[in-house]
Amino acid sequence: MPEPKYKRVLLKLSGEAFKGSGTYGIDAATVNRVASQIKRIVQLNVEVAIVVGGGNIWRGSQAEKDGVDRATADYAGMLATLINSLMLQDALERIEVVTRTQSALTIQQVAEPYIRRRTIRHLEKGRVVILACGTGNPYMTTDTAAALRAVEIEADVLLMSKNNVDGVYSADPKLDPSAHKYDHLTYLDALNKRLGVMDSTALSLCLENKVPIIVFNLDMENSLERVIYGEPVGTLITGE
Numbered sequence: 001m002p003e004p005k006y007k008r009v010l011l012k013l014s015g016e017a018f019k020g021s022g023t024y025g026i027d028a029a030t031v032n033r034v035a036s037q038i039k040r041i042v043q044l045n046v047e048v049a050i051v052v053g054g055g056n057i058w059r060g061s062q063a064e065k066d067g068v069d070r071a072t073a074d075y076a077g078m079l080a081t082l083i084n085s086l087m088l089q090d091a092l093e094r095i096e097v098v099t100r101t102q103s104a105l106t107i108q109q110v111a112e113p114y115i116r117r118r119t120i121r122h123l124e125k126g127r128v129v130i131l132a133c134g135t136g137n138p139y140m141t142t143d144t145a146a147a148l149r150a151v152e153i154e155a156d157v158l159l160m161s162k163n164n165v166d167g168v169y170s171a172d173p174k175l176d177p178s179a180h181k182y183d184h185l186t187y188l189d190a191l192n193k194r195l196g197v198m199d200s201t202a203l204s205l206c207l208e209n210k211v212p213i214i215v216f217n218l219d220m221e222n223s224l225e226r227v228i229y230g231e232p233v234g235t236l237i238t239g240e
Helices: 015-019 028-042 060-065 070-094 116-124 142-152 187-192 200-209 223-228
Strands: 008-013 047-052 099-103 128-132 157-161 184-186 213-216 235-238
Touching (some): 008 015, 008 028, 008 142, 015 028, 015 070, 028 047, 028 070, 047 070, 070 128, 099 116, 116 128, 116 142, 142 157, 184 187, 187 200
Parallel strands (some): 008 047, 099 128, 157 213, 184 235
Antiparallel strands (some): 213 235
């Protein structure tokens, strides 16, 4: 078997990925399928940290439009990410993957506090670490949290799993059939063309710290393993 290209990865999962074919909430079969894919790369001795979104439970941007204070809406969204994180932790532990959930908000009854050195130590021991509650600050997205944590733990790559999209396109492929997929982009291209890869703060963090990004669809068969082996899956974003 070939050696994995990446030793330590930060996997960003959208909250929408957890709802499966539904419109809201958590689909157990979908979470179990995600957990199985993660287990396969853990068995390759890849160190895995995960940041999970919360959009399947709570959309802070929509709540703000409905009149909810922005900071309050964002804190509620952080709690939604914790719910998803606990469900993923449970799914992983049921298939015998040792997992720790760490929270950027202090909720000691259900999660460890996020401490960078402790996170790295868990990874070195082969444990999956799920990083919940974003950065712990309002006005910051979970994309920004993923980029920040990838830099902090010195991940080899940031893996962005998109819901039903297999990479970065020139336009929304669901709305524009003529949209074309990019196999490779530079950080500046992604920023200047406003392609919606992630928010500009997250993208700038990756640019400044030279963290490569791979945007791919986790629903495609063996896509996560193929990414880990360095196969051309999805869209690669680098400085070159």
